[in-house]
Amino acid sequence: xxxxxxxxxxxxxxxxxxxxxxxxxxxxxxxxxxxxxxxxxxxxxxxxxxxxxxxxxxxxxxxxxxxxxxxxxxxxxxxxxxxxxxxxxxxxxxxxxxxxxxxxxxxx
Amino acid sequence: xxxxxxxxxxxxxxxxxxxxxxxxxxxxxxxxxxxxxxxxxxxxxxxxxxxxxxxxxxxxxxxxxxxxxxxxxxxxxxxxxxxxxxxxxxxxxxxxxxxxxxxxxxxxxxxxxxxxxxxxxxxxxxxxxxxxxxxxxxxxxxxxxxxxxxxxxxxxxxxxxxxxxxxxxxxxxxxxxxxxxxxxx
Numbered sequence: 001x002x003x004x005x006x007x008x009x010x011x012x013x014x015x016x017x018x019x020x021x022x023x024x025x026x027x028x029x030x031x032x033x034x035x036x037x038x039x040x041x042x043x044x045x046x047x048x049x050x051x052x053x054x055x056x057x058x059x060x061x062x063x064x065x066x067x068x069x070x071x072x073x074x075x076x077x078x079x080x081x082x083x084x085x086x087x088x089x090x091x092x093x094x095x096x097x098x099x100x101x102x103x104x105x106x107x108x
Numbered sequence: 109x110x111x112x113x114x115x116x117x118x119x120x121x122x123x124x125x126x127x128x129x130x131x132x133x134x135x136x137x138x139x140x141x142x143x144x145x146x147x148x149x150x151x152x153x154x155x156x157x158x159x160x161x162x163x164x165x166x167x168x169x170x171x172x173x174x175x176x177x178x179x180x181x182x183x184x185x186x187x188x189x190x191x192x193x194x195x196x197x198x199x200x201x202x203x204x205x206x207x208x209x210x211x212x213x214x215x216x217x218x219x220x221x222x223x224x225x226x227x228x229x230x231x232x233x234x235x236x237x238x239x240x241x242x243x244x245x246x247x248x249x250x251x252x253x254x255x256x257x258x259x260x261x262x263x264x265x266x267x268x269x270x271x272x273x274x275x276x277x278x279x280x281x282x283x284x285x286x287x288x289x290x291x292x293x
Contacts, residue, residue, distance in 0.1 A: 008177070008178050009178070009249075010163065011163070011248070059256075060251040064177060
């Protein structure tokens with residue numbers, strides 16, 4: 001069972017109290033982008049076996065969206081953080097660098 | 109004036125715990141900036157208690173303020189005084205972006221009484237119910253069975269479950285079922 005701590009109300013919520021919101025920190029190509037960029041945004045997402053940044057909503061709780069960094073292979077949770085950010089905060093990156101030194105490498 | 113009708117007409121049941129639907133209660137939902145000083149003081153003035161911290165219920169004799177989310181409070185007042193309370197809040201919080209709504213008829217409250225409240229609720233919710241995590245005076249929004257609900261303990265033998273009026277019957281039946289059967293310990 002996946003348990004995430006909501007950064008807004010501090011409650012440790014299990015998966016059944018949360019709603020998944022997909023990949024976090026996506027950047028939508030703007031109107032001047034070409035079709036390839038848009039295709040890549042829509043369909044060609046990297047799906048590494050390892051570190052993922054995800055959006056979650058505390059739907060059976062305070063109702064707020066937040067972000068979580070976790071490993072999809074071991075279900076290890078590296079941390080949760082506010083959704084009011086466009087990139088992972090420093091303390092999450094520091095944890096990842098320590099626990100998964102190769103996390104930035106995109107697999108083939 | 110017509111009599112207030114609660115969702116279950118004051119239904120009661122007994123088993124491991126005593127279940128009863130609460131008498132009509134004024135419930136006001138307040139959304140806005142909870143860090144605003146005017147908002148804080150007007151809530152404190154209304155309930156006569158301290159402004160609740162994160163996840164807290166700040167309960168007085170007749171009224172209470174419950175922290176529901178970073179921008180939402182649920183305020184309990186007596187059923188007769190709900191319009192006065194609503195007007196008082198609306199008159200005070202004029203210069204800010206707030207939502208103040210009377211939710212008295214949109215919610216149901218079911219009271220649990222007995223030593224086994226935590227055991228009965230524990231059958232229905234994934235929430236951590238240990239007294240160290242959820243002491244009296246702390247509100248937990250979660251789910252009961254399939255529906256969203258919130259509960260808090262007034263003290264170790266009294267709990268209150270707050271749910272949508274539309275699912276009050278379902279929640280009561282769940283609690284009654286969880287509360288039936290032989291004692292757990």
